[in-house]
Amino acid sequence: FDDDNDVGYGLDGQDDLDYPEDDLDGIDFSEGDEDDYDQGGNNGLLDDYAEDDGEGQQTSSTEKGALYDAYNLLHSLAQDFQKPFDAPAVVVVGHQSSGKSALIEALMGFQFNQVGGGTKTRRPVALRMQYNPRCAHPRCFLQGDDGIERPKSLTEIQEYIEAENRRLEKDPVRSFDSREINVRMEYKYCPNMILIDTPGLISAPRVRKNGGANMQQRALQAAAKEAERLVVSKMKCPDYIILCVEDTMDWKHGITREVVQKADPDLSRTVIVNTKLDTKLPQFGSPKDVMDFIGAKITDQLSPHKLGGPFYTSVPSGRVSRDANDDDDDDTRFEDDDEFVAACAEKEDSDREQVWNRVKRMKNGQNPKALLPKVGISRLRGFLERRVDECYRRNVAKIVPLLKAEYISAERRLKACQKELDAISLERLKDNADAFCDDFCKALKDTIQGSIIAPANSYGETLEQENLAAGSFADIQGCPMSVSERTWEHLLQAEVGNTQHRLYGGSQYHRALREFNLATRCLRLPTIT
Numbered sequence: 001f002d003d004d005n006d007v008g009y010g011l012d013g014q015d016d017l018d019y020p021e022d023d024l025d026g027i028d029f030s031e032g033d034e035d036d037y038d039q040g041g042n043n044g045l046l047d048d049y050a051e052d053d054g055e056g057q058q059t060s061s062t063e064k065g066a067l068y069d070a071y072n073l074l075h076s077l078a079q080d081f082q083k084p085f086d087a088p089a090v091v092v093v094g095h096q097s098s099g100k101s102a103l104i105e106a107l108m109g110f111q112f113n114q115v116g117g118g119t120k121t122r123r124p125v126a127l128r129m130q131y132n133p134r135c136a137h138p139r140c141f142l143q144g145d146d147g148i149e150r151p152k153s154l155t156e157i158q159e160y161i162e163a164e165n166r167r168l169e170k171d172p173v174r175s176f177d178s179r180e181i182n183v184r185m186e187y188k189y190c191p192n193m194i195l196i197d198t199p200g201l202i203s204a205p206r207v208r209k210n211g212g213a214n215m216q217q218r219a220l221q222a223a224a225k226e227a228e229r230l231v232v233s234k235m236k237c238p239d240y241i242i243l244c245v246e247d248t249m250d251w252k253h254g255i256t257r258e259v260v261q262k263a264d265p266d267l268s269r270t271v272i273v274n275t276k277l278d279t280k281l282p283q284f285g286s287p288k289d290v291m292d293f294i295g296a297k298i299t300d301q302l303s304p305h306k307l308g309g310p311f312y313t314s315v316p317s318g319r320v321s322r323d324a325n326d327d328d329d330d331d332t333r334f335e336d337d338d339e340f341v342a343a344c345a346e347k348e349d350s351d352r353e354q355v356w357n358r359v360k361r362m363k364n365g366q367n368p369k370a371l372l373p374k375v376g377i378s379r380l381r382g383f384l385e386r387r388v389d390e391c392y393r394r395n396v397a398k399i400v401p402l403l404k405a406e407y408i409s410a411e412r413r414l415k416a417c418q419k420e421l422d423a424i425s426l427e428r429l430k431d432n433a434d435a436f437c438d439d440f441c442k443a444l445k446d447t448i449q450g451s452i453i454a455p456a457n458s459y460g461e462t463l464e465q466e467n468l469a470a471g472s473f474a475d476i477q478g479c480p481m482s483v484s485e486r487t488w489e490h491l492l493q494a495e496v497g498n499t500q501h502r503l504y505g506g507s508q509y510h511r512a513l514r515e516f517n518l519a520t521r522c523l524r525l526p527t528i529t
Contacts, residue, residue, distance in 0.1 A: 074399050088391030089126070089194035090384055091234050094245030094256055096200035099275030102315040103245060104197055106344050106377045107384075109189025110138050110337035111320045112154060122168040124234060125161065125197040126180040129190040136188065138337070143182035157183060175223045176230050189341055191385050196240070198231045201259060228259060235263035239395065241307065241387055242270040249280055251298045251310075271387070272299065272309035273380055277351050279314075281358065290358045294371045307387065311380040314351050316343040348376040401475065408468060460502030463492070463511065473519030482524045491518055 094100035101121075105111045108129060132139070141149040142157055152160075161181060168175055176199055202224035205217060235242050244260045244267075257272070264270050274280075284290045296310050320334045334340045352375050359368040373379055423432055461469065474481055474488055481488060492499055496514045503511055 070396075074396065074403065077403055088239050088241065088388050088395060089196050089237075090243050090388065091196045091198060091237075091240045092243045092245060093198055093231055093235065093260055094200060094275075095203055095247070098200070098245050098247040098256070099313075099315065100200060100245045101197070103273065103275055103313060103377075104195060105340075106313070106315045107191070107193075107195065107381055108185070109187055109341055111334075111340055112138075112158075121161070121197055121199045122165045122175065123161075123177045124180045124199070124230070126182045127195045127197065128182065128184040129193050129195065130184065130186045131188070131190050131192050132186040133188050135186050138185055138187040138190075141184040143184070149184060174226065176226050178230050178233065187337075189337070191381060193385060193388050196234060198234055199227045201231060201256065202227055203255065231259065232263050235260065238269075239391060240269065241384065241391070242267075243384070244270050244272045244309075246272060246274050246310070247276055248274065249283065249293065251293070251296050252302075257303075267303040267306035269307055270303075270309075271307050271311070271380075271384065273311045273313060275313055275315075277312040277314045277375065278347065278354075281351075281354050284358070287359045287362050290355065291362060291366055291368070291371065294355065294359075294374060295366070308383055310374065311383070312351070312375045313377050313380060314347045315377075316340075316347045318343070344377055348378060351375050405468065454504060456502055456504045460504035461508065462502055463496070463499040463515070465502075466508070466512070473515055473523070476523065479523045479525075481522055483522050488522065491522070 092100055092104055104127070108127065112127075138154060140152050140154060140157055142152040142160060143149050164177070164181065168177055180196070202220065204221045204224035234240070242260055242264055244254075244256050246254050246256050248254060254272075257267070257270075260270055261267065280293070281290065284293060294312060299306070299310060318334055318340075320337055320340050334343065352372050355371055355375055356368070359371060362368055423429070474485075483491070492515070495518050496511060498507070498511055
């Protein structure tokens, strides 16, 4: 996937980077000596987060921000007019302790979640992130049950999520709640993206059917099934991209992928990411093992239609200190979010350097350089942003015609209302009353006398009015036209005719039949599944 302002790479792992042929020993990946290593000068996450490392990239970021704002406005209008329309989002799915929460924090550019083992999220958290270069610190807004956004601090939002977790822990009926906690965030490192953090999947112990499971095991199994049902229901939205978080060293077995395939069988909406790469690399004994693991050819064989991946990420340990009285060890504490982002960049460079040092001398016909574009948070983040941007553009083409028709209808009603308002005066009311009496008497006389004639000037419609009121054969969802719009208009004039005449009754019926006959010859047949 080549982009004007991004380093190009593809799903097959081939990239267009310029690597030295002999050796990379002695190159310090953290000090900016990466000219021979990455043609874009993208040494880690800082440039990718800030999106201001050049005039062209700043323009691209501005355009993406404008697209995101315009799309949010269209989405709000669609909700106001009750039109079917979903905002594209990335649903993050993973088992407990798979590194899902830490990965989300690295994508956001600041620490937000509780991390560690156990169930930390019992309600999905929808994080609507907006890139704002003027925000030196994250600005957060929590949507209440009344639908109104209110500014909150990170601590207040964390307390709200923890309170919801405690409430659901004590709930005798259910352990999870499918209602989303909606949080909007603005920050200088945030991408324009919606991330939905789902509850962590639970690996419950298997119990024999005839064996006697104790109460704790039964409760754990029930919670695991409930969490899985909730996550699968979230993944079924066709406009959502699924980020499948795996913590595995054997690609033949993926417990999270098995759950994802219940909603996306061919993984055509799924991006796979493997976390904790820094702890896995030392466990491989030979360069071939590293090459096989990161190359992950078995995933291409098992899921040839997957959307992307696998990508490989590592997140530095430690938490950002948000309390001035925090006495944690300095080795596990960051002073602020900027230091956390810098640490993520250093970790990414360290991972790439380790991978390169392990596989650079392989001479068996495989290309070691093809592995590096799969390593790092910045590569995963860039891939997700491009896929979400594509979803935005596709969905805009769907919603604009619906809103345009709603606009025409609303404009017609407003004109009628304005006409009534203009008539509110004593003299006009008297004239209208007299006219109404005359019309009523005439209508009563005509009714008594009877008539089969309907005036075309009152009931007739042009072809354009007919299409706005009842739809057009040329705008059928799933059946695109095989001719251009200009050719279609020419054929309407030539073969249908009377497009500008206000027809009614039999003449309008025959015009509709001619239009239908033309459409059957110009529409593409739908795909047979």
